[in-house]
Amino acid sequence: MLKQRKRYFEIVNYIVSAIMFMLFSYFLLPRVISPQNTGYFYLLEFALLMFFLICSSSITKAASAKMENRVLKREETRYLQLFIDSLRFCYTLEDFYEIIETILEEKADCSVLYMDSEKEYVLYNSPNRLTNDKEVLRKLMNNFPATWPEGFDFVGDKLGITSQYKKARGFVISHEKFHFFVLCRYTRLFDTGIYNQLVEEFYRFRKRTQTIASLSEIAGLSKEWEQLAETQRLFLPEVMPDTKRLKIAAYFRPLVNVSGDYYTALPIDEHKTLLMLGDVSGKGLPAALIMGLVMNTVKIIEDKEDLIGIVRAIDKAIKGMKLQDKYTVLFISVVDTQKMTIRYVNASMSDPLIVTRAPDGYTIKPLSSNCGVVGIIDIDDIRIDEQRLFRDDLILFASDGVSEVMNDEGIELGDTDLYTDTIKNSAAKQPQEFIDDIVHLIFDYKGNNKLHDDITMMVTKVVS
Structure with missing residues (x-):
């Protein structure tokens, strides 16, 4: 959605700039040009064109920044952005579960399920009827097995993958046979540009926790x-x-x-x-x-x-x-x-x-x-x-x-x-x-x- 808005605004802005350039050229530049002033005329034409291009570019950048701030931080997507910002400073599963509770559950009204799909072991599920429902868990495990490719996908009404983003009721992030499900009734309102950031930060979090766990295990158990x-x-x-x-x-x-x-x-x-x-x-x-x-x-x-x-x-x-x-x-x-x-x-x-x-x-x-x-x-x-x-x-x-x-x-x-x-x-x-x-x-x-x-x-x- 954000990319579409930016692209639409960019096209409209350049069309308006082109029209303004033609109008200014028509009314400000001389209509009759003597041969000795041809070079001067083209220089003015070029300077005017560059002026409108620079103005158009500046307006596009400013509007894009304002649009991005509005979409990612002031609308529904702000919940995921806040979750990403907090995830950067999570170093343990306890930290992770805390921001799930305070941001995704309390603020964003989402249901969350985090599980080791290979062992079929639930690490975290939100304390509500949806994620505690054994039928929901069974469907998610069947539809997203341990062999599911890494990345993110949208979850549909029947708790399987869907390509229709507007009908999605949640999403799943898969990494090394761990699945992170977030189910939300207004998933369609999240800007699609946020998911790549979320996936990248989730991968970093998993790597951090694995590193710290390895340090503790090596020192505490094997003494190597x-x-x-x-x-x-x-x-x-x-x-x-x-x-x-x-x-x-x-x-x-x-x-x-x-x-x-x-x-x-x-x-x-x-x-x-x-x-x-x-x-x-x-x-x-x-x-x-x-x-x-x-x-x-x-x-x-x-x-x-x-x-x-x-x-x-x-x-x-x-x-x-x-x-x-x-x-x-x-x-x-x-x-x-x-x-x-x-x-x-x-x-x-x-x-x-x-x-x-x-x-x-x-x-x-x-x-x-x-x-x-x-x-x-x-x-x-x-x-x-x-x-x-x-x-x-x-x-x-x-x-x-x-x-x-x-x-x-x-x-x-x-x-x-x-x-x-x-x-x-x-x-x-x-x-x-x-x-x-x-x-x-x-x-x-x-x-x-x-x-x-x-x-x-x-x-x-x-x-x-």
């Missing part, structure tokens, strides 16, 4: 920690992105097989890149779960320039896991190589800094904390700070496992001139070379002492 570590590494970038004016490198060394440290670099557009590094409290499986949760939350958020929104989404996701005493410190930023700035939220990370060239050598500018820890206490205010960047500036993000390395005398590396001197002396190098210098320093400094924490660094250099 190496496999758990490999699964966890899938959340971290395999290679750093190749950006136009930034060079990025990272180092990750967990104290044991699994870690609560995480980092990522995500290009936003040609000039902007999101950079993040963080550290979850504690060790072991709970820290690994929160780490994966944070990385997934950031990945699925569409507006990656909304740093405050991202931090609040991470905070909500961690609290939703209900793991006692689990929180994260993190540094999240957007580097803009066109404006030459870094905008950031520092949620209690102690070590982010910029190393910049000065007339008398390199100087270190800390990127101070402007937010509390995330995931355990209420966050009232989140402030975004901004720093100017210059060519050849080096930005260092590091977990506290770097600065808190101790020597034989119990002195932490971050408290020494050796640490700051090494940073300044290596600032002219490329990011990977800089990291190599810091890693060598760490292991030389600790001597025979054992490491007591994960070591994670991400280094970014602004290049011309």
Whole structure:
């Protein structure tokens, strides 16, 4: 319906623009043209045509955006859009069942059935007569068996597939032999453009829950920690992105097989890149779960320039896991190589800094904390700070496992001139070379002492 409305408006708009162009050409342009003014006439004609085309295009875009907002957010389709938005932050079946109840059942007046069709096992059904009816269940199982292809289809009056959208009384999403039925008397009023979004988000939710379940099963039952570590590494970038004016490198060394440290670099557009590094409290499986949760939350958020929104989404996701005493410190930023700035939220990370060239050598500018820890206490205010960047500036993000390395005398590396001197002396190098210098320093400094924490660094250099 939305596509049809947009197409119809676009055709009408261009017809009206063509008529207006002909009328303006007839009344405004001269009717008799001397040979020496022919070029001038055609130039005016072309300029007038371009003016109407630009106006028509602008009107079409504005109207389409307004139409999309009205259809997807103000009419019946808004219920499915709200469900999709909430589904992005579901990490457990309990979360999933909660938004089914509060959105699809209470607000949209739908009946829902979620089942493992291979085992013929009902995972969830709405507490009403329709989905509790054994005859309804039997028909749905017969008409949509475990071999049903993946994707979505419309359910008709007889609880089988129908191609007549206007007569549909619901829809089904199939994924890996799991079926998600939503039965609604006004299905015909949902815009068809919403279903692809719903299917994609449902697939993502299923993948998230499978990943978390795998982590728990591996750690709790088989104790195959190496496999758990490999699964966890899938959340971290395999290679750093190749950006136009930034060079990025990272180092990750967990104290044991699994870690609560995480980092990522995500290009936003040609000039902007999101950079993040963080550290979850504690060790072991709970820290690994929160780490994966944070990385997934950031990945699925569409507006990656909304740093405050991202931090609040991470905070909500961690609290939703209900793991006692689990929180994260993190540094999240957007580097803009066109404006030459870094905008950031520092949620209690102690070590982010910029190393910049000065007339008398390199100087270190800390990127101070402007937010509390995330995931355990209420966050009232989140402030975004901004720093100017210059060519050849080096930005260092590091977990506290770097600065808190101790020597034989119990002195932490971050408290020494050796640490700051090494940073300044290596600032002219490329990011990977800089990291190599810091890693060598760490292991030389600790001597025979054992490491007591994960070591994670991400280094970014602004290049011309």
